[in-house]
Every structure is written in structure tokens, then in C-alpha cells.
Amino acid sequence: MGRGAAAFYDLDGTLVRTNLVHAFLYAAKNQQGLVKSVVKTAFTMASVPLFLGADVYSRRLFNDVFFVRYKGESEDRLRYLADELFDNAIRPSIFPGAYELIDKSKRLGLRQVLVTGAIDFTVRPLAKHLGIDDYVTNRLEFVDGLATGRLLPPVMAAATKASWMRIYAEKENLNLSDCYAYSDSMSDLPMLSVVGHPTAVNPDFRLRGTARQHDWPILDLR
């Protein structure tokens, strides 16, 4: 029997306008207590330049400085807020073209897989909404129901995404040469490089240049 194929999608900036910071801001804004909400929101907003700088330097560094902000958050509350976050923030931010892209992709018989650095509980309702078959996300570490500010391995970023896809393809009997991958960020270059049909979606400046150099399609779903 022939091997199958899949479409691998990055999430933030590729299929939805929101990103990790939006999700965290939502949690910050919905703290128990007005003062706590205001302080946490302001602190997060003030840290945006730091996040941006870290992300430009490396996704791994970004993860280190960003996820520590979750330290002390209650697991129950984060999970509780996830559905609300999806309805109020994520669903309206899905790019109009994302639905069509996934629909056309399904018609080709491709398995739909999200490979994202977002947190698992924020991705779950979205994956269900988009009809995604499988997803791999980052997961926060919780001790006694409270976030430690660390991520459980494997941390989904850069080359880890590509390694995960290789293992997944082997396990699911997929031919990576027939697979598609979509991302908006230069940090996902490894993920795009391991498939036969890479596409830069709403790409940042660096990825746009790289995509042009490699003659990859450049797509705008916005």
C-alpha cells in the first residue's frame, strides 16, 4: 500500500492572527482581582519589546523569557479560560483563507496536522473547530496544579518541529516528499525544509526572502 501524505501547519500568524502573547494577555486580563489583572496586563505589555527582540534572536530564547510568565498560574483556571479565549479572541482571528486552504487540502486526502509552539489548552478548541486530525503543541509544566513557568519537553520550536514531523511521518507511514507545510516565520525554516511542498504563508521579511530564493510559493491568507 502506498504511503500517505499530510499538511502540516504552523498556527500563530499562519492560520490565525493571534499569537502566544495574545493568549497570555487574555489570561493576564482575566486574573482574579482587578489590581492583579491591571498589574499583570501592564507588565506583559511592557515586556512586548523584549519578546519581540528575543523572537528575532531565537525562538528558543523567546520561549525561555516568555513562558516563565505563566509561573504560578492555576491549571484549572487556564483550562477554564481556554474556551473563552477561543470564542472571544482566537476564532475571530482566524484568517479567512485558512478555512479554504484546509478544505482544499482535505479534499486532496491529506491528513491535517498542526505543529505549533502554542500551549495545548489554547489549541484544542481551535483544532476541533478547523477539523484538524492531529496536533502537537507546547505543554506547560504544572506542579500541584500550578504552572512552574517551564515547558515540558519536547519544546516545539525551530528544528524540533522538523524532527517531530519526521518521527510522525515514519510512525504514520507518510511520505514527506508528498507532504505540505505552511508557516509564516523564518524560525520554521526547518519545518518547511523537510517536506516536498513548502509554502510561506503571510511571511515575515526574512522568510519572504528565503522563500523567493528557494522558489517556494508565497501565500497571503489575510
Added chain:
Amino acid sequence: MRERAPKVYRGPVPRHKEDDQVVYIDTDSAPRVMFSGEDLLVEDLPVGTRVVYPKPPIEGLVNPGAAIRYALNHPLGTEPLYAQLVPGMRVTIAIDDISMPLPPMARPDVRETILEILMEMLAANGVDDVHIIVATSLHRRHTKEEMRRMAGEKVFKAFYPDRYYNHDAEDPDGMVQLGVTSHGEPVNINRRAVESDLVIYVNVNFVPMNGGHKSMAVGLCDYESLRPHHEPATILASDSYMDPKASMLNTKISRMGALVDEHMNVFHIETALNNRMYAGQTAFLAKNEDQYTEFDRMKLEAMRWSLSKMPPAAKRKLLHSIPAPYQLIACHAGKTDLVHEKIIERCFEQYFVNIRGQADILICGIPFISPYNVNSILNPLLVQVMANGYFHNMYRGKPVLKKGGVMIITHPCRDEFDHVQHPSYIEFFNRLLPETRDAMKLRHKYEEEFAHNPSYIEMYRRGNAYHGAHPFFMWYWGENGRQHAGRVIVAGAQNAHVPAMLGWDRAESLTEAIAMAKSIVGPSPEITMMHHPPMVMMDVT
């Protein structure tokens, strides 16, 4: 008075000149000017070379507006347009896209003139539910500015973007199947057009392949409906596809178009333009070089010098920005076949030149433009379609080139593609052509993969990209030229790998290419040069 003895001619036997547009190169002939992409070459051709020039432009109609109104009021085979209009009815106007004419015509574009007349007539008859669709088929979406230029400011402002838009062959809710022909060909057409009480098709007929049933059955169809005729066997059976009577492509499209006419009320407006491609400072380009004035030569040298100093992108920008002062020479309206027959007749009158005998070597200068790269790059696949496709097919009767002869083209053949307009071409060229150039194999193994590639579909729908299947059509378009010519040599190609990928040979210069060709067809070949542009087609006897 003493009678003078008849003069005895002792020189070489003069060739019979078959048409006023045919010139034979002599020892004192001027060098010929030919395009090589965005550059102009000046080449000395071997003595005896036959150069075929386009006919001079037929005089344009003095009052195009009156001619259009007359056509609408005196249609062929149907009621005048005003008599078909009922207040409250739903009307869709479909217009040809900017792939014709080339280069885009100076304003007002003939489409603008027709649309403004139609809008007055529709409004005067209480018809408000009007949409204008650019019949792009699987061509790229036009940009806002291109649409503004085509329809004119007045219509654009009133209709864009809600009621003036591009056809979308991939809109899941936007297509309707009208039926299937007796040969099993599905006819899927734009839903808005199908659900209209009246469709008015505004055509600009630039090559005899276009217009007629092709307007509706191709312009507003989808991939599934193109597959039956945009394929290698149909192209091979079209001898040539510029001659509707001998074209299998035309036969199939007409069969599908008949189904359109059976189910829909279509009022065709077809127009023919003359070939007045150049005017003013560039008018010399359409002249026989032997008749150049000193001023023409100065302008030529100035143009060549300027182009030689500019980077390719700037040259492209400059050349694409020079509109062509085409003029309307005929307009007819009414039922598909009756209208098309009249227009085609006028096109033939403008384009066809009689020549006697085929050539061993055919020389063509490939210009910077084709129907598929308006405001873009003539990439290697499009160079291929110009050579093996369009230029090979510019004949009725017999091909200009003998079977197995050598076609020489001039083009730099840069490995350069437009990522916005031609993304699927890049993959086709770099991934598929190294594996095979066999059109049948490409169609069966890869065409559907490209056609259904979600990225290419989204780029076609949301960006300005040609459909994923389009590079395949371009390859098939060159199929009969590819099968017919024994060899294609690119003179002046800047690299070896592009010609090699296309299955062609490379030569440093035209002189070297002719020498290479002679080693294949023999030392005393019949050489013909097609002096493009403007366009010339040949009746070969």
C-alpha cells in the same frame, strides 16, 4: 523608328515575390531588426533569406462608438439588444481579460468604449442588476489598476469591487454544471452568468484562436471543463490552432460552446483590431528596414543604447508601459457563430500573408511579451510557448517550417520567474522538466497534483497567480511545434541550462545559430524570418 532589342537579364533568376509583405535579402539589403526579449538586435541575414512582414494596419473605423451602437442595434441572428432588455432583469457582462491585445491598447480600451455604451443602454431600459466579470478562466486575477484601465474610470467607479470582479474558477459555490457534451466533456460555467437572464460577452479578437465559443466555454469555465481540450493530443490534432477550420481545439470548444448556447441566452459582441502596434517614436519598428530614414536609424540606435544600459526589470517596465495605438476595424454582435465568422474574416484580412514553399530554417525574434506575462516576466516556459506554440502555429495550410527543420529564436532565456504571477511554473520548470519533457507523461503523472495543490489554488484565488495547472497548458501549447521542428536553437541565450531544460540548443549569436542549423539541414537552406511584432500569420502553399 528602329525597334530596340529586348533587354536580356543575365543575373541570378529572380525569385517570385509571393506577397507585398515578403522581402528577399540581397547583397545590399539593410540588416534586420529583431527582438530578443527586452533587447533589439540588428542582424545581417544570409542573402536569399525570405523576410515576412506584417501587413500594414487596416484603416481604423472613424467612429468606433457609432460602429458599436450599430452592431448592438443590428445584430446577427437575434433581436437588437435594446429589444431584449426588460426592467428588473438580471444581466451579466463578461469581458475578455488583458491577455489581449498585446501590448495593452492605448486608452480608451475598446472594452471601455463598449462598456460605457452598454451601461447607457441598460440604464435607459431599467436594467439595474448588472455584474461585470473579467473572463479570466484559469489566468491570473487582475489587479485593481488593471481593471480600472480596462473598464475606464466611469464604469470602474460605479461597479468595482462588488459588481465588477474577476471570474473565480475555484469558488466552490461559484460554478454550475450546464451539462455534458455527447463526447463526455463537462461544461461548468460561472454561476452568476448561468443564473442571469442575459449574458453579454464583450470580446477583443486579437488572434483567430480566440472569440466565438471560446469566449464563454473557456473564459468562464473551470479546470474540469478545460481538461478535455487543453491537452497534448488535442493540440497535436490542431493544424494549426490559429486556423479554426483545421483545429481540433476549436472543434471541441465549439461543441462545448453549443451546450452553453443551448442553456443560456448569450449576446456576443466581438471586435477586430488592426495591427497598429507602434506609433510616434517607435513607429519605425513596424517598417521594412530597407525603407528606414536616417532619423529612423538614429531612433533605433538611441533605443538600443538606452535598453543596453538598463537592468532587465527597468527595460521590462519601460516596454510594458508603452501602450499600442490599436484601432477598431470591425464590430459585430448577436449569435455566436454568425458574429465570429464575420470577425474572423476581418482578422484574417489583417494578419495573413501569402507565402510559397516551406522553410528549412525559420528565424523568429521572441519579444518581451506574451498573453501570459502582461506586466510580468517572459519566463522560460513562456519563451517556449511563444516559439513552439504561438510562432509555430501562425499558419494556415502548411507550417512555415518543413517537418524536421530548424527553428532559430533569439532570446536571453534568463532563469527568471515571477513569484507572484507564475509560482507553479517554477516548480514545473525545476522539478518536472528535469524528469521528462513528454507532455503525455506530464499530464498523466503531475497535472492533477498541481491543479489541486492547495497553495496554488489559494494564490490563484487570493493573489494574482496563474492556476496551478497553467504551466502544463503552456507546455501542451508547444506540443505540435515541439514534435514538428527537428531542432530549436536559441541565439543569444545567456545560460546553457534553460535551453537544455527545454530541449533546445544554444548558440552565441544568430550567425552561429545559422551555421549550426546548416550542419543539420544542409548547406543551402531555404531560410525564412518572421518579422514580429506586430503579428503576422502565413498562408503557406
